[in-house]
Amino acid sequence: MATTAQGILEAAIPAALAKAGLTLSHKGKVRDTYILPNHDDLLLVMATDRVSIFDFVIPATIAGKGEILTAMTIFWLTEVLPGSLAHHLVAFGNEIDLFLPPTLRQSGVLRKRCIVVKKFDMLSxxxxxxxxxxxxxxxxxxxxxxxxxxxxxxxxxxxxxxxxxxxxxxxxxxxxxxxxxxxxxxxxxxxxxxxxxxxxxxxxxxxxxxxxxxxxxxxxxxxxxxxxxxxxxxxxxxxxxxxxxxxxxxxxxxxxxxxYDKQHLRNWGKGFGIPKLDPCNSDDQDYVRKLFVPPLVLQETSDKYHAIFQRLVGMALAEFQQMWMDIHA
Missing domain, CATH: 3.30.470.20 (ATP-grasp fold, B domain)
Structure with a gap:
């Protein structure tokens, strides 16, 4: 599989990043954080389409969710929050290529869902x-x-x-x-x-x-x-x-x-008793992993994410990616 331009498919991202020398530093419910070669003070943060409710990661994904999370964070940090409030964002959109190994550059998939940030010790x-x-x-x-x-x-x-x-x-x-x-x-x-x-x-x-x-x-x-x-x-x-x-x-x-969030998914989860389960219990985790999420619930959730993005930002996601993130593919 190609690993340049548009050749990186979302499912293949972890393998492509590892092959290029990036080390997975942290895997969260939704975001994956990687150490960038030759940039000890920076991290690559990728927002995935994974989704969690009641502290359980659901066995399904919301199409385009990672792109929306990335774009909204960029919008608030660069356009709305006051300049006096220091933030961790270093690069987004096509500018992340400046910090990536050559084989990962010009990837629309990475540009749409990844940002380069300063590395910090975080408060708990x-x-x-x-x-x-x-x-x-x-x-x-x-x-x-x-x-x-x-x-x-x-x-x-x-x-x-x-x-x-x-x-x-x-x-x-x-x-x-x-x-x-x-x-x-x-x-x-x-x-x-x-x-x-x-x-x-x-x-x-x-x-x-x-x-x-x-x-x-x-x-x-x-x-x-x-x-x-x-x-x-x-x-x-x-x-x-x-x-x-x-x-x-x-x-x-x-x-x-x-x-305007994953309330449709939460309502579905309540029907299966997920709020009463313990995320630290392996049996409960196995139970949730075996559930089937109806496509309509996933689509309704996706629609909510896109709706609030367009309403707040004032344009559709694809338009924002072109105009603000300089992504044209």
Whole structure:
């Protein structure tokens, strides 16, 4: 199989990268990270089409998902977030060729789903910012009346807008579920900068989204120990986006609206009891791996990802790849 130009097929990417001398540093639920030869301070991060729900990687892929995650991260980092907020992005699109071995250059597949980033020691904290009460935040509020130790007003419901965005950190579990951490403890350990930078990133994305009729309910950010923003930013995997008109209707009835993400897949997974399973249990992992995901569920999920991309960015994915990433194949 050819390993130049358009010759690298997605399924063959790991073998092609290994043959070219790239070493797999980390394999996540969705992203694979590689060490670049002759660039000790840089990494190649590839977003795949894998998808996870309830901390299980599902035995199916969402066509084009990795390309959307990559393009959205590029959009927020280069166009929307303030320049004062340092980030890890070094190269994207055709510019990644400058850091790749010759046999991997001019690959549309790699250019569409890979970015070159600075290598950092990362904090073992996921920085969640919430402006609306839902998900695990809603579950904590129902049980305790607070989220990560932040006391909230009485009488809120799933989908309620909070008086202001709040910083609600969690653990970054390699396996199993992330757990809420007391906000005050995280600030005491790492400093107020972590809250400040998380809120700056959230507010920038939120304000831009609102100009497109979209609400940012909550979002996850990750930072290096030196304070640099890293990992994905503002994607349907890391952020919960709602249509503002749909939220207004849902709010009248005390519920939350549908989100532009993998909610169709989560609903399917609930039917098979996946939320009640333990990701650290091998029997549960085997059970999930044997499930069949209906093509319609996958297509509906893909449609949601493409819809929120086009609505926020203002153009279709292929157009963005041509105009912003200089990819013409």
């Amino acid at each position: 904290v996921e920085c969640i910012v919430r402006h609306y009460l839902t998900g695990s935040g809603w579950a904590s509020y129902k049980e305790h009346g607070h989220v990560c130790g932040i006391r909230l007003p009485d009488g809120l419901h799933d989908g309620s807008q909070l008086p202001e965005p709040i910083f609600t950190p969690t653990t970054k579990a390699l396996e199993g579920h992330d757990e809420h951490l007391p906000t005050a403890d995280v600030i005491a350990e790492h400093g107020t900068w972590l809250t400040t930078k998380s809120l700056v990133a959230f507010q920038a994305i939120s304000q831009f989204a609102e100009s497109r009729g979209v609400l940012l309910a909550d979002s996850k950010f990750e930072f290096a120990k030196v304070g640099t923003l890293a990992d994905e930013v503002g994607t349907p995997d890391s952020s919960r986006f709602w249509d503002s008109a749909e939220w207004a209707i849902a709010n009248e009835s005390g519920t939350s609206p549908p989100s």
